[in-house]
Amino acid sequence: MRDVLDTIRQWRRQGKRMALATVVRAEGSAPRREGARMVVSEDGEMAGSVSGGCVEADVIYQAQEVLKSGQPRLLRYAITDDMVWEVGLACGGTIEVWVEPLPEASAEEEP
Amino acid sequence: MTTTSPAELQAQLERALAEGRLVAQAVLLQGPGQPGARMLIWPSGQSTGSLGDAGLDRLVIADALQMMARPRAESRDYPEADARVFVEVFAPPPHLVIFGGVHIAIPLTTFAKVLGFRVTIADPRRKFANRERFPHADDIIPEWPQKAVERIEIGPSTYIVILTHDPKIDEPALKAVLGKGAGYVGAIGSRKTHAERFERMAKHGVDPAQLAEVYAPIGLNLGAETPEEIALAIMAEIVAVRHGAPAGFMRTTSA
Numbered sequence: 001m002r003d004v005l006d007t008i009r010q011w012r013r014q015g016k017r018m019a020l021a022t023v024v025r026a027e028g029s030a031p032r033r034e035g036a037r038m039v040v041s042e043d044g045e046m047a048g049s050v051s052g053g054c055v056e057a058d059v060i061y062q063a064q065e066v067l068k069s070g071q072p073r074l075l076r077y078a079i080t081d082d083m084v085w086e087v088g089l090a091c092g093g094t095i096e097v098w099v100e101p102l103p104e105a106s107a108e109e110e111p
Numbered sequence: 112m113t114t115t116s117p118a119e120l121q122a123q124l125e126r127a128l129a130e131g132r133l134v135a136q137a138v139l140l141q142g143p144g145q146p147g148a149r150m151l152i153w154p155s156g157q158s159t160g161s162l163g164d165a166g167l168d169r170l171v172i173a174d175a176l177q178m179m180a181r182p183r184a185e186s187r188d189y190p191e192a193d194a195r196v197f198v199e200v201f202a203p204p205p206h207l208v209i210f211g212g213v214h215i216a217i218p219l220t221t222f223a224k225v226l227g228f229r230v231t232i233a234d235p236r237r238k239f240a241n242r243e244r245f246p247h248a249d250d251i252i253p254e255w256p257q258k259a260v261e262r263i264e265i266g267p268s269t270y271i272v273i274l275t276h277d278p279k280i281d282e283p284a285l286k287a288v289l290g291k292g293a294g295y296v297g298a299i300g301s302r303k304t305h306a307e308r309f310e311r312m313a314k315h316g317v318d319p320a321q322l323a324e325v326y327a328p329i330g331l332n333l334g335a336e337t338p339e340e341i342a343l344a345i346m347a348e349i350v351a352v353r354h355g356a357p358a359g360f361m362r363t364t365s366a
Contacts, residue, residue: 071146098138
């Protein structure tokens with residue numbers, strides 16, 4: 001979380017809306033563990049990561065949808081040989097990613 | 112159950128993170144309440160916000176407090192409340208304390224900041240310990256080690272590096288930090304320098320067992336020559352110690 005905090009504050013100062021993606025479950029050889037974060041702006045910019053680069057593109061798309069609907073989503077990504085999932089983890093493993101609209105922060109001390 | 116707006120919760124979390132305070136966050140992924148409902152749990156046992164069910168809140172607060180002893184993040188199932196909750200403990204960042212604002216300390220500060228460490232520079236010589244040389248350091252203490260140490264809280268997530276090559280600073284620094292429970296103490300100097308230093312200090316009553324815990328010569332063996340390479344070797348050693356890893360080549364290390 002700390003690694004994306006500066007970006008969150010910067011985008012907020014610029015008046016951007018953003019969604020926060022968090023790895024909430026990681027099994028097997030998933031490249032990033034629980035607590036890994038990526039923040040996505042309404043323009044599709046990103047900072048941080050939730051995998052080694054395998055699922056970020058889809059998370060960015062889902063994040064846009066979350067920002068449109070205002071409703072959080074729980075995404076599940078598994079290894080590629082399971083054809084149910086369009087996006088696979090090249091490095092194997094299963095991850096669940098929670099994507100939510102990032103709340104505004106009130107009482108912000110910084111300008 | 113307190114009613115705190117999502118914006119206020121977010122502000123409190125960001126403030127705690129920025130200030131490096133211990134805090135846990137719980138997010139309701141599935142359950143009877145609104146998915147995305149959040150609660151912050153503080154080390155005192157107090158909480159802010161709610162997952163939407165007082166019984167569930169109580170269970171999660173108890174678990175979060177236990178998790179603070181060994182900070183981590185995980186999804187937890189609460190069949191009693193038919194809920195799934197993501198609980199994450201945010202620990203204060205590790206702290207790198209560098210005695211000696213020497214050349215190596217400059218790239219070392221850069222590496223440590225990239226890796227998420229808080230960095231403090233201590234050196235009584237203001238020519239070495241100043242903002243121009245260390246724009247990214249969190250704290251600069253232009254004091255002798257004995258005095259500087261009074262301003263530093265030392266614990267398992269404190270990593271201490273002693274770099275001046277000057278026994279007038281290095282030895283008091285070692286004396287001041289040994290036996291305080293730091294996660295790592297490393298000191299620069301050759302094997303020979305180090306042996307002589309230890310002999311002198313042991314004669315002055317420093318516990319040899321404590322001296323034996325010092326990482327010296329400092330750093331992993333990367334064949335480092337430049338200050339930047341030496342800084343990398345030191346930082347790599349600290350990361351390995353932090354994770355309790357043997358620090359070898361992956362392909363020749365058995366899992």
